[in-house]
Amino acid sequence: MGKFTFRLPDIGEGIAEAEIVAWHVQVGDRVEEDARVADMMTDKATVEMESPVSGVVVEVAGEVGDVVAIGSPLVVIETDGEGEASEAAPAPVAAPAPKAEVVEQRIEAETPEPPAPATPEPFVSSVVETPTAPPPIPAASPSPARVSTSLDTNGKGKGSAKVLASPAVRQRAHDLGIDLSEVRPSEEGRIRHADLDQFLAYSAAGGYRAAGAERGDEVIKVIGLRRRIAENMAASKRNIPHFSYVEECDVTALEAMREQLNAHRGDKPKLTMLPLLITAFCRLLPQFPMLNARYDDEAGVVTRYGAVHMGMAAQTPAGLMVPVIRNAQSLNLWQLAREIARLAEAARNGTAKSEELSGSTLTVTSLGPLGGVATTPVINRPEVAIIGPNRIIERPMFVPDGMGGERIEKRKLMNISISCDHRVVDGWDAASFVQAVKKLIEAPVLLLAD
Known part of the structure; x- marks a missing residue:
C-alpha cells in the first residue's frame, strides 16, 4: 500500500487560493476514483474536487472555512496495491475537524429572590x-x-x-x-x-x-459565499465614495404595454418589468458611457465598454449572487426574459458557471414587490454604477385633461435609484441618465422603435 497526496489543482486563471466550503469525506472513509471529496470556492465560483485515485482517506487539509493555496495538499489517500505517491512529499496538514455547525446556546432566566x-x-x-x-x-x-x-x-x-x-x-x-x-x-x-x-x-x-x-443564541461561522459577500461589500464601501440619486417615474403606460405583450406571448416567456427596464438602459448607455464602465483604482484606469454585460443581482439560498447577461444590448425583450429566468435558476440551484458570474459592466438590483419606496444600493466593485428599480405603487396624480387643464387620475408610480462612484461619475451625469430613462419608459412605445 502507498500514500497519494492530492494537491489542490489550478482551478482558474489568476486563482491563487480557494476556500473549503464542504467536505464529502472524512478521515477513515473509503473513496473511489472520480468520487467527490470537497467543494472549493474561488472568487468566481464553487468547484467540485474529485479524487484521482481509490483508497482510504488518512488526512484532510483543515476544516470548512479554511483557505488552501493552489498546489497545497488537500487530501492524503492510502491507496490499494503498491500505491501511487505524489511527486512531492506530503506537506503537514491540519487534523480533521467537523463541518462548521450552528451552535445553539440557551440562557436560562433566573428569578431573583423577592424582597421581604x-x-x-x-x-x-x-x-x-x-x-x-x-x-x-x-x-x-x-x-x-x-x-x-x-x-x-x-x-x-x-x-x-x-x-x-x-x-x-x-x-x-x-x-x-x-x-x-x-x-x-x-x-x-x-x-x-x-x-x-x-x-x-x-x-x-x-x-x-x-x-x-423561545429561541437560543446562534453562533454561525461566516464562510463560503457569505464570506465573499461580506468581503466584497466591505471593500466596495471602504474604497468607493458612493452617491445615490432617486427619481419617480410614471410606469402606467409601461405596465399596460407589458400586460398586452404577455396576453399575446404564445410560447414565449412571461415578461416581468426587468427586461423592459434593461432594454431602456441599453438604449441610453451609448449616450452615457461613463456608467457602463469599470475602474481599476490601483492602475488608475477607467475602461468604458461598448457592449453591455448586465449584472443581475439574484437572491439565492446561499446568499446574493450576480449572474451576468452577456451582450444585453443585442437581445430583444423575449430573449432577455428567457436569459434572466435561466440565469436566476442557475444561480439558485448552484449550477451557474464561473463565466456566468463574472465580467459584468453594470449591475441592476431589484427586490420586486419588496422593493420599497427607495433604495441606495452598494456598487458591485470594480463597476462604477448600480441601478435599483423599486416597488410599483398606485397613487392619485394630476394629469393633463387634453383641454388645457388637469384632472386627478390613479397612476402607477415607481422610483428608480442609482448609486455611482463619485471618482468616475459626476452627479449631473447620473441625474441626466435617470431623467432620460424616465422619459423613455413613460413613452414606452419608443422601446420597440428602431
Whole structure:
C-alpha cells in the first residue's frame, strides 16, 4: 500500500487560493476514483474536487472555512496495491475537524429572590399566561413572588381578597392576560386603567409574554459565499465614495404595454418589468458611457465598454449572487426574459458557471414587490454604477385633461435609484441618465422603435 497526496489543482486563471466550503469525506472513509471529496470556492465560483485515485482517506487539509493555496495538499489517500505517491512529499496538514455547525446556546432566566415586604400584602399575586399577550416591558424593579391562581366570577383570586374594578377594566385586563389580583390599586382600593398602565410599565409580569417559541443564541461561522459577500461589500464601501440619486417615474403606460405583450406571448416567456427596464438602459448607455464602465483604482484606469454585460443581482439560498447577461444590448425583450429566468435558476440551484458570474459592466438590483419606496444600493466593485428599480405603487396624480387643464387620475408610480462612484461619475451625469430613462419608459412605445 502507498500514500497519494492530492494537491489542490489550478482551478482558474489568476486563482491563487480557494476556500473549503464542504467536505464529502472524512478521515477513515473509503473513496473511489472520480468520487467527490470537497467543494472549493474561488472568487468566481464553487468547484467540485474529485479524487484521482481509490483508497482510504488518512488526512484532510483543515476544516470548512479554511483557505488552501493552489498546489497545497488537500487530501492524503492510502491507496490499494503498491500505491501511487505524489511527486512531492506530503506537506503537514491540519487534523480533521467537523463541518462548521450552528451552535445553539440557551440562557436560562433566573428569578431573583423577592424582597421581604415592608407591610403585609392584602392579596396573593398570580399570573395568567396567554399566547396572545403583547411583548414584555422591562421592569423597574424585581417582580414580587407569585403563586399561580385563578379568579372566580366575583373577581377574587382564590385565596385572595376581592378585587374591585369596573367591567371595562376587567375586560382590558382579560384581553391583556393580566391577573387583576397582581395589580396594586392606586386609590380607594379600586383598580383603574391608569393602574393597568402602571403595571405594564413597571411590573415584571412573569406570565406576560409574547407569543412564539423561545429561541437560543446562534453562533454561525461566516464562510463560503457569505464570506465573499461580506468581503466584497466591505471593500466596495471602504474604497468607493458612493452617491445615490432617486427619481419617480410614471410606469402606467409601461405596465399596460407589458400586460398586452404577455396576453399575446404564445410560447414565449412571461415578461416581468426587468427586461423592459434593461432594454431602456441599453438604449441610453451609448449616450452615457461613463456608467457602463469599470475602474481599476490601483492602475488608475477607467475602461468604458461598448457592449453591455448586465449584472443581475439574484437572491439565492446561499446568499446574493450576480449572474451576468452577456451582450444585453443585442437581445430583444423575449430573449432577455428567457436569459434572466435561466440565469436566476442557475444561480439558485448552484449550477451557474464561473463565466456566468463574472465580467459584468453594470449591475441592476431589484427586490420586486419588496422593493420599497427607495433604495441606495452598494456598487458591485470594480463597476462604477448600480441601478435599483423599486416597488410599483398606485397613487392619485394630476394629469393633463387634453383641454388645457388637469384632472386627478390613479397612476402607477415607481422610483428608480442609482448609486455611482463619485471618482468616475459626476452627479449631473447620473441625474441626466435617470431623467432620460424616465422619459423613455413613460413613452414606452419608443422601446420597440428602431
